[in-house]
Amino acid sequence: MGFLIRLAITAVALWITTLIVPGVEVTGRGGANNALTLIVVALIFGVVNAVLKPVIKVVGCVFYLLTLGLFALVVNALLFLLTDWIARGLDLPFHVNGFWAAFWGAIVMAVVTWLISVVVPDRLAER
Numbered sequence: 001m002g003f004l005i006r007l008a009i010t011a012v013a014l015w016i017t018t019l020i021v022p023g024v025e026v027t028g029r030g031g032a033n034n035a036l037t038l039i040v041v042a043l044i045f046g047v048v049n050a051v052l053k054p055v056i057k058v059v060g061c062v063f064y065l066l067t068l069g070l071f072a073l074v075v076n077a078l079l080f081l082l083t084d085w086i087a088r089g090l091d092l093p094f095h096v097n098g099f100w101a102a103f104w105g106a107i108v109m110a111v112v113t114w115l116i117s118v119v120v121p122d123r124l125a126e127r
Contacts, residue, residue, distance in 0.1 A: 005120065006046070007039065007042055007043060007046065008039075009113060009116045009117060009120065010042035010045060010046055010109075010113060011035075011038045011039045011041075011042040012112075012116060013042075013108075013109050013112040013113040013116060014038050014041060014042050014045070014109065015038050016108070016112045017105050017108045017109050017112065018038075020108050021101060021104045021105045021108050022101065023096065023097035023098060023100070023101025023104075023105070024095075024096050024097075024101050024102075024104075024105040025094075025095050025097075026038060026041075026093055026094050026095075027093040027094075027095065028093040029093075033093070034093075037092050037093055037094055038094075040087075040090070040092060041083065041087050041092060041094045044083050044086050044087060044090075045079075045080075045083045045109075048079050048082055048083050048086070049079060052079060052082070053075070053079065056075050057075075060075070073103065073106070073107065074103075076103075076106035076107070076110065077099060077102040077103040077105075077106045078102070079106070080096060080102040080103075080105050080106040080109070081096060081099065081102045083096075084096035084102070
């Protein structure tokens with residue numbers, strides 16, 4: 001159940017990101033199609049972050065230290081672009097138009113996900 005709640009939180013954060021950040025868009029034909037696309041892209045985003053981010057943190061540890069953590073912003077943007085690439089490969093109507101859209105999109109995603117996670121009780125998310 002906790003997995004589904006986290007997936008829903010990520011999908012909502014992704015939807016809000018598409019509303020706020022120019023260049024991050026879902027171009028489906030209707031509301032239900034867009035909602036399903038957001039859920040699938042949220043799943044892709046979660047898998048990409050769960051698999052690659054820890055590896056990148058270990059390999060790029062020196063860059064994180066030298067830039068006082070600012071390198072994480074670049075890594076998050078690149079992971080967001082990778083999510084876009086995978087979504088395009090699956091013919092999903094989700095598009096990120098370039099690095100800067102991915103950069104700002106990743107920041108908005110992180111902030112919105114955090115805000116929603118603050119509102120949703122931890123006990124509910126852990127069940």
